[in-house]
Amino acid sequence: MSQETKFKCLKCGHEYVEKYAPDDDIERACPKCHSNSVRPEKPKKADVAEKK
Amino acid sequence: MSNEEKAAVATGEELRIGVFVCDCGSNIAGTVDTAAVTEYAETLPNVVAVVRNRYTCADPGQNEIKKAIREYDLNRVVVASCTPLMHEPTFRACVAGEGLNPYLMEMANLREHCSWVHGNDKEGATAKAKDLVKSAVARAAQLQAREETRVPVTQAALVVGGGVAGIQTSLDLAEAGYQVYLVEKEPSIGGIMAALDKTYPTMDCSI
Amino acid sequence: MAYSEVEEVDGYVGNFKVKVRKKARYVREEDCNSCAECAEVCPVVVPDEFQMGLSSRKAVYLPFPQAVPASYIIDMEACLGTNPIACGKCEEACEKVCIDYDMKDEIFELEVGVVVVATGMDVYDPTELDEYCYTRYDNVITSMEFERLICAGGATEGHFVRPSDRDVPQRIAFIQCVGSRNNAGDKGNRYCSNICCMNTVKDTLLLRDHYPDCECTVFYVDIRAFGKGFEDLYMRSREEGVKYIRGLPGEIRQDPETKNLFLTAENTLTGEVREYEFDAVVLSVGVIPRRDSALVKKLLSLSTTGDGFYMEAHPKLKPVDTPTRGVYICGCSESPKDVKDSVTQASAAAARAMTILNAGHVTVEAITAAIDPALCTGCGLCAKVCPFNAVEVDKEKKTAWVVSAMCMGCGNCGATCNQGAVTMGHFTDDQYYAQIDALLDEDAADKVFTFACNWCSYAGADNAGISRIQYPASPRLVRTMCSARVTEDFVLYAFVKGAPVVLVSGCHFADCHYIDANRQTVKRVYRLWDKLEKLGIRPERLQLEWISAAEGQKFARVMRGLEEMRQQVTAEEVEHTKKVLAEEWEKKLAREAKRKKKAEADESRDEVQVS
Numbered sequence: 001m002s003q004e005t006k007f008k009c010l011k012c013g014h015e016y017v018e019k020y021a022p023d024d025d026i027e028r029a030c031p032k033c034h035s036n037s038v039r040p041e042k043p044k045k046a047d048v049a050e051k052k
Numbered sequence: 053m054s055n056e057e058k059a060a061v062a063t064g065e066e067l068r069i070g071v072f073v074c075d076c077g078s079n080i081a082g083t084v085d086t087a088a089v090t091e092y093a094e095t096l097p098n099v100v101a102v103v104r105n106r107y108t109c110a111d112p113g114q115n116e117i118k119k120a121i122r123e124y125d126l127n128r129v130v131v132a133s134c135t136p137l138m139h140e141p142t143f144r145a146c147v148a149g150e151g152l153n154p155y156l157m158e159m160a161n162l163r164e165h166c167s168w169v170h171g172n173d174k175e176g177a178t179a180k181a182k183d184l185v186k187s188a189v190a191r192a193a194q195l196q197a198r199e200e201t202r203v204p205v206t207q208a209a210l211v212v213g214g215g216v217a218g219i220q221t222s223l224d225l226a227e228a229g230y231q232v233y234l235v236e237k238e239p240s241i242g243g244i245m246a247a248l249d250k251t252y253p254t255m256d257c258s259i
Numbered sequence: 260m261a262y263s264e265v266e267e268v269d270g271y272v273g274n275f276k277v278k279v280r281k282k283a284r285y286v287r288e289e290d291c292n293s294c295a296e297c298a299e300v301c302p303v304v305v306p307d308e309f310q311m312g313l314s315s316r317k318a319v320y321l322p323f324p325q326a327v328p329a330s331y332i333i334d335m336e337a338c339l340g341t342n343p344i345a346c347g348k349c350e351e352a353c354e355k356v357c358i359d360y361d362m363k364d365e366i367f368e369l370e371v372g373v374v375v376v377a378t379g380m381d382v383y384d385p386t387e388l389d390e391y392c393y394t395r396y397d398n399v400i401t402s403m404e405f406e407r408l409i410c411a412g413g414a415t416e417g418h419f420v421r422p423s424d425r426d427v428p429q430r431i432a433f434i435q436c437v438g439s440r441n442n443a444g445d446k447g448n449r450y451c452s453n454i455c456c457m458n459t460v461k462d463t464l465l466l467r468d469h470y471p472d473c474e475c476t477v478f479y480v481d482i483r484a485f486g487k488g489f490e491d492l493y494m495r496s497r498e499e500g501v502k503y504i505r506g507l508p509g510e511i512r513q514d515p516e517t518k519n520l521f522l523t524a525e526n527t528l529t530g531e532v533r534e535y536e537f538d539a540v541v542l543s544v545g546v547i548p549r550r551d552s553a554l555v556k557k558l559l560s561l562s563t564t565g566d567g568f569y570m571e572a573h574p575k576l577k578p579v580d581t582p583t584r585g586v587y588i589c590g591c592s593e594s595p596k597d598v599k600d601s602v603t604q605a606s607a608a609a610a611r612a613m614t615i616l617n618a619g620h621v622t623v624e625a626i627t628a629a630i631d632p633a634l635c636t637g638c639g640l641c642a643k644v645c646p647f648n649a650v651e652v653d654k655e656k657k658t659a660w661v662v663s664a665m666c667m668g669c670g671n672c673g674a675t676c677n678q679g680a681v682t683m684g685h686f687t688d689d690q691y692y693a694q695i696d697a698l699l700d701e702d703a704a705d706k707v708f709t710f711a712c713n714w715c716s717y718a719g720a721d722n723a724g725i726s727r728i729q730y731p732a733s734p735r736l737v738r739t740m741c742s743a744r745v746t747e748d749f750v751l752y753a754f755v756k757g758a759p760v761v762l763v764s765g766c767h768f769a770d771c772h773y774i775d776a777n778r779q780t781v782k783r784v785y786r787l788w789d790k791l792e793k794l795g796i797r798p799e800r801l802q803l804e805w806i807s808a809a810e811g812q813k814f815a816r817v818m819r820g821l822e823e824m825r826q827q828v829t830a831e832e833v834e835h836t837k838k839v840l841a842e843e844w845e846k847k848l849a850r851e852a853k854r855k856k857k858a859e860a861d862e863s864r865d866e867v868q869v870s
Contacts, residue, residue: 010788010799011820025778027768027805035820037802039788135721136738137713138576155625155685164724165736169815176732183698183706183735190697194690198625201663205273205372205615212265212555216598217590217605218377224609225375230616233369235279236261240326243379244591247309247323247403249410251598252461253488258598259325259412 011035067098069192070126071185072117074108074133076163083167085178089132092182096189100124108133114146121150128192132160132185153197160188207231215243260367261328268374268558271667272585273621277369283362285341286319288330290357293321297331297349297358305337311404313414313422319349319358324412333358373585373612376569377605378555380591383438383545387446390510391437391542397423398518398539399511401437402458405541409465419469421539423518428473428538431466432522433459434507435479439545450566452545453595456483459543460493463501476502476535478524486599511540546595553769559586562715562770564809568594579608582714582772582808584621587611626668626685626740628661633858634680635659641672641681644743646774669773670744674783679851686740688748695753698735703757704833707734707821710749712742712777715766715807722811730818733825734762741765743776747787748847750801754791755840759828760800760821767805777805794839800828 005020009030016031020040028038071093075081086104093102101124105113108131120126129152131143136159144154162181170177207230211222214236222234234241245251248258260281267278286297303318318337321329339345341360350358382403385393393399398421400408411417421428435455438447456479463475482503484493497503508522520540525532548567549555556563560583562570569588572580579587589608590601615621630641630650637657642650649665650672652658661672673681673688682688699706711717717738723730739745742765753761763784765777781803788798802824804817 164721168724170732187697190693200622210371213377215379217601220605240322
């Protein structure tokens, strides 16, 4: 299941939200600087706990 | 023990590396101080011969490699010239001609990755070129002979698309005696050309 | 095999296995003699796509009179229905009993040694260009529609009439570069479509020949008449009285009564701005890549250039080869071109294909993977990530092995194995460590360490070189066959050696030469970012970029960016990283040594048992 996930560009620092699933087949790039060094933020433990 | 020495121990042979620095006319030498690179290469571990050439890929240049393999009993060759995507087959064939396994040849890309892109920084380009040669020599020390496998080729061709290009390719291949499968998506072959009236510059009919 | 599509391609150079779907025609093509009785009784009338919709055809039809195969076909989308049979008239009318409503698609499995891609082009659709009102004004037509109107076998049997009133137009305008050479980049394409200038020159001569009284005016940017015999033809057109005006009209207006068209344009040679009145306007539309070109691209692992056409292996020396060995391209699938160039390139592709066919064998580079059974635990991780299913695992015997003929040498398995059991031929771990040592032993702080995949990023760096695009001299590049060869340890080791910044680069997702191996690259980089962060190292110092073989510009841009980044990394930061990671590295080496010892012990025990 893809989820709204926060991404951070490790080149320019821009942060944005995009749908993401560990196995999706999408080439990602920063919408601002087009770098491919974009890192998905791990769901915080609090979020996981809430879901439970 | 350094990596080079380890490799030598592993294969039980003494490493004898030859380095061939290419000027490529002024393509490399115009930016990179190839004389300095040559001098530097002589100081690298296991290097027993360094030769600088104007055009290493040309016959005289290749002959220099062959001569050095014989003279210095080289068992690894580093060609510091251009991109392996272009001349790796050339130099592999060259060393193979002298009885050396083609996988014991390594290239350093001093042209596409160095002289052509650092034209305004001769010092930086020369330092980089030295590093690239050093890296190639280090890798060469670890190279092992490899045997290529030969696979048979099915004597048939698939042509995808039946426009004028696909038809011509198919006819050529079929005339040469090969089985051709021409696959066309539409109900008829002919493509765009079949829909044209006349074709330039001779104004003849397209069908 | 007409009306057929390639569905699957497996295998490798010399040994491709291809699945082709031959779609049901519902008319047995070997029996049909094109008598047309079926079409005469067919009650369904639909626009004829061959005639650009300018005339109509039946649901059972012959695509065009000279069609090959010369067989009718039923358009099932248009047919009233065969299940249950709603009409059945064509079946009754067919004396030779060729019509078969129950015909099914057939799947053919072919074995071939080579593949030639000649999938052609599509024509630019000018609807999006509001200023030319193609869909709003009847008498604005495209150059393709012009072909079907002027052709004796066309919708009007060669009478060039305008759509609004079927009169022969006296004043005809041609507008060039429609959908081409648009540098604004919002609509249409940036590239020149190559054929439109000469096509218009030809069209004006056809018009002058058919209707000697007609007036033709061509609005152009440049007339590109560069081929053999082209300039003569262009001069002939001018001598015939065709007017050439340098300048494109800003918009077209229509007189609602007469349906005549008004164009305002500046003649940029004289500076004169004026309005012109025409009876019909022909939009000289450009060439675009096939709208479904991505399908074939994926099937055959091809690459495309920025404009969407298939990319050649080398722009000058291998113009009809592709990055996939044994696959060739020709015609407009490679770039817009005319008939002569298509035929020339087609013969070139055939000749290239024959070099392999004629030799009867090819040699496969000895860069395949091998698994050391002594170290392998049979976990099967390598088999999971292999894009070619070349690894077989025996869970019971706790071992795995590589089928060499299927292995392409990407190295994904090598980077995945936790046991160090995989050796990549000609690209071993030791070779990489030797290179990292050599490049970072001295002045590591001044260097940007880069892993580049053979097919795209390394070639992209070559492209920057060929194009002489300058960038700083700090990058030190190591070549891997695929970015998926880059193990996490390689990256960590570069940091151990003091690299301020490390880049892992590979092909764009669509271009990966090992199907989808580079998806694993992403996962590894994600893991590395986590790990670095955990160890108190800025994850930003590890960068990831997809750079295609055509993207020399991007390669240079990325390198400039990395150099800026490198300058911001402090000496203290590097020292800290070295210290932290050196500890990790010692642990790793200890683990490895232990594993090796155990494997050796197991092996000697096995030997004892055997003896």
